[in-house]
Amino acid sequence: MKVIRYQNENKASVLAAVTEQNEVYNLPFQSFLEIIELAKQQSKKPIDIINAEIIYLEPVGEKLENLTLLVPIEAKEVWACGVTYEKSRDARNYEATGGKLDAQTFYDKVYDADRPEIFFKSTNERTIGTDQPVYVRSDSNWQIPEPELGLVLDENGDIIGYTIGNDMSCRDIEGENPLYLPQAKIWRNSCAIGPAIRLAETVEDPYEFQIICRIFRNEEKVFEGTALVGQLKRKLKELTSYLVKDNVVFPGTVLLTGTCIVPPNDFTLQDGDRIEIEIPGIGTLNNPVKSQVGKAVAPN
Missing domain, CATH: 3.90.850.10 (Fumarylacetoacetase-like, C-terminal domain)
Known part of the structure; x- marks a missing residue:
């Protein structure tokens, strides 16, 4: 599984997960840093946090290659x-x-x-x-x-x-x-x-x-x-x-x-x-x- 950031039609940044089948799922987090912090708080791994979210979601209609990708993590x-x-x-x-x-x-x-x-x-x-x-x-x-x-x-x-x-x-x-x-x-x-x-x-x-x-x-x-x-x-x-x-x-x-x-x-x-x-x-x-x-x- 991969994590990306992309720019949507409203020019807003969206965090998303990409499965092995190249299906894209929007995540309810602003950044990958939020997932890191949540995983730390719950003593879990980032993949556990992501899997718990996408199980209830539908993939977005747009293909990965058509998205406007941003830098995946805003690292300090x-x-x-x-x-x-x-x-x-x-x-x-x-x-x-x-x-x-x-x-x-x-x-x-x-x-x-x-x-x-x-x-x-x-x-x-x-x-x-x-x-x-x-x-x-x-x-x-x-x-x-x-x-x-x-x-x-x-x-x-x-x-x-x-x-x-x-x-x-x-x-x-x-x-x-x-x-x-x-x-x-x-x-x-x-x-x-x-x-x-x-x-x-x-x-x-x-x-x-x-x-x-x-x-x-x-x-x-x-x-x-x-x-x-x-x-x-x-x-x-x-x-x-x-x-x-x-x-x-x-x-x-x-x-x-x-x-x-x-x-x-x-x-x-x-x-x-x-x-x-x-x-x-x-x-x-x-x-x-x-x-x-x-x-x-x-x-x-």
């Missing part, structure tokens, strides 16, 4: 993990050494260390949903999407759902100096999540999730990459345990788990591109790309 905070896949480690080394292949840097230490890299990514105000534009940063010439599995957490760091995330990244800014990481990762519309939340109880093995990323230019596919979450070096529980350690975690916090799909080193996003990130079982996160000032150009 989105965090992200870095260098959790071998491919990501190699890409970070390439950036940090000015384009040397097979170079080794401190990113190797991060990849092999006991402590994972976890950084702050976004707030609700900076996060968008499917079909909304991601922006390329105006002071970067080398930008890519980072397709990732997102974990929706309760305040204890327990995984209550899975979603898709796009952790937009400036490879040139991070490569210039690792202390520039916040600027390489955080700006307006630099984080997209959606289109749905797959409830954790309905996922037998999250490591079997396949992530597919496609990039289109003038509606012609210029890049496609795939990866399995099973290629992740660290366990999901390991990542969440470090996020909650001595930290305040708000219910509904999203933790992006890192990327294993990196476009070629001579590729950068441009105004007018379109990014599709698909995880079968969750959906497809679709975002057009827009420039804030001018257009990004390929790195030298």
